[in-house]
Amino acid sequence: MKVLVVGGAGYIGSHAVRALEESGHEAWVFDNLYQGHRGAVPADRLIEGDLLNPADLAAALDKSGAEAVMHFAALALVGESVTDPAKYYSNNVVGALNLLDAMREKGIWRIVFSSTCATYGVPPSSPIDESMPQVPINPYGDTKLAIEKALDAYSHAYGLGVAALRYFNAAGSHHSGEIGEDHDPETHLIPIVLQVALGQREHVTIFGDDYPTPDGTCIRDYIHVEDLCSAHVAALERLEQGQMMKLNLGTGNGFSVKQVIDACRKVTGHEIPAVMGERRPGDPAALVANSSKAFETLGWKPKYTSVEEVVASAWRWHQANPNGYAN
Ligand SMILES: NC(=O)c1ccc[n+]([C@@H]2O[C@H](COP(=O)([O-])OP(=O)(O)OC[C@H]3O[C@@H](n4cnc5c(N)ncnc54)[C@H](O)[C@@H]3O)[C@@H](O)[C@H]2O)c1
Numbered sequence: 001m002k003v004l005v006v007g008g009a010g011y012i013g014s015h016a017v018r019a020l021e022e023s024g025h026e027a028w029v030f031d032n033l034y035q036g037h038r039g040a041v042p043a044d045r046l047i048e049g050d051l052l053n054p055a056d057l058a059a060a061l062d063k064s065g066a067e068a069v070m071h072f073a074a075l076a077l078v079g080e081s082v083t084d085p086a087k088y089y090s091n092n093v094v095g096a097l098n099l100l101d102a103m104r105e106k107g108i109w110r111i112v113f114s115s116t117c118a119t120y121g122v123p124p125s126s127p128i129d130e131s132m133p134q135v136p137i138n139p140y141g142d143t144k145l146a147i148e149k150a151l152d153a154y155s156h157a158y159g160l161g162v163a164a165l166r167y168f169n170a171a172g173s174h175h176s177g178e179i180g181e182d183h184d185p186e187t188h189l190i191p192i193v194l195q196v197a198l199g200q201r202e203h204v205t206i207f208g209d210d211y212p213t214p215d216g217t218c219i220r221d222y223i224h225v226e227d228l229c230s231a232h233v234a235a236l237e238r239l240e241q242g243q244m245m246k247l248n249l250g251t252g253n254g255f256s257v258k259q260v261i262d263a264c265r266k267v268t269g270h271e272i273p274a275v276m277g278e279r280r281p282g283d284p285a286a287l288v289a290n291s292s293k294a295f296e297t298l299g300w301k302p303k304y305t306s307v308e309e310v311v312a313s314a315w316r317w318h319q320a321n322p323n324g325y326a327n
């Protein structure tokens with residue numbers, strides 16, 4: 001299939017491009033390079049444009065000859081979504097609606113969408129399955145839930161085939177060592193801890209140790225980015241017209257902030273000073289996926305299950321590219 005990967009120059013999108021090509025598909029990238037990197041994608045398949053400009057989208061769908069879309073493009077900083085919600089509703093929700101309109105116009109009915117465990121808010125229990133209530137606690141999560149709802153309605157009314165994939169915490173880098181995670185600003189735990197190991201930060205601040213977890217720090221489910229992307233390809237290949245898949249993507253294993261820092265110490269051999277800080281507003285104590293629905297629906301399972309392996313994969317990229325991409 002020819003696939004337009006929207007947000008394909010970003011962290012997860014660029015890994016999806018590799019996964020698509022490794023599975024024999026033809027991937028094209030649409031990105032405004034707000035967070036994305038030229039160096040992360042093949043130059044001859046990059047179409048620069050903005051989701052907020054419908055003419056850019058129409059041109060990209062024509063140029064790529066796309067039969068399907070993977071939609072990764074979004075703003076994803078929880079804190080910024082609280083202080084500047086207008087930016088998030090506009091870019092994420094209006095941008096997604098523009099994309100859906102452009103797809104309808106061209107008769108393209110397959111879409112795989114990046115949703116998030118943030119749509120569950122503070123779950124009633126963990127692990128989380130897809131039947132649990134979606135009650136986001138910040139505008140970022142609200143925008144993702146709004147898009148899921150639009151996809152639901154469009155699927156029902158217009159026959160769109162949708163996979164809304166609710167990722168837990170993406171981490172790691174491509175096995176080739178050629179692409180990895182490079183966000184500016186970086187807010188995610190594993191890259192921040194590895195920046196300490198590289199001597200770029202003095203310490204990592206642990207956001208609270210008074211949570212109701214065994215060591216008091218938050219527990220998350222860190223899924224390797226290549227595992228995430230193989231699930232995307234599996235979902236795309238199974239989509240049928242009018243179908244709406246909603247699937248959690250995680251490993252089912254939770255690791256605390258302290259456990260992640262210990263794993264980073266083990267992998268890097270660096271002492272990695274950590275200081276205790278305040279809770280970060282909006283952080284649920286534990287977010288761990290029950291992904292059995294994805295296992296059954298997609299015939300998929302994550303290959304990386306230990307947090308050390310995930311950290312080692314991220315470390316290879318950060319060590320080789322301490323300053324990230326050149327462009
Ligand atoms: N990283 C995670 O752990 C995680 C977890 C759950 C969900 N997600 C979701 O997965 C997706 C990808 O995350 P990521 O970490 O790769 O983010 P990223 O910022 O690295 O990638 C997003 C890409 O979209 C592009 N983009 C943003 N707005 C655009 C616009 N208006 N027009 C064109 N391009 C635009 C950016 O330039 C960037 O390249 C996001 O939708 C995010 O919400 C990420």
Ligand SMILES: O=c1ccn([C@@H]2O[C@H](COP(=O)(O)OP(=O)(O)O[C@H]3O[C@H](CO)[C@H](O)[C@H](O)[C@H]3O)[C@@H](O)[C@H]2O)c(=O)[nH]1
Pocket residue numbers: 076077078116117118167168169187188189190192204205206207208218219220257280283287
């Ligand atoms: O310097 C840091 C950074 C993070 N953390 C903690 O580490 C854990 C992981 O934090 P991340 O910022 O790496 O990721 P989140 O769990 O906040 O991920 C959330 O934000 C992502 C968007 O970037 C995704 O949407 C994801 O689904 C959503 O849960 C959290 O407990 C956080 O408090 C620290 O203690 N110190």
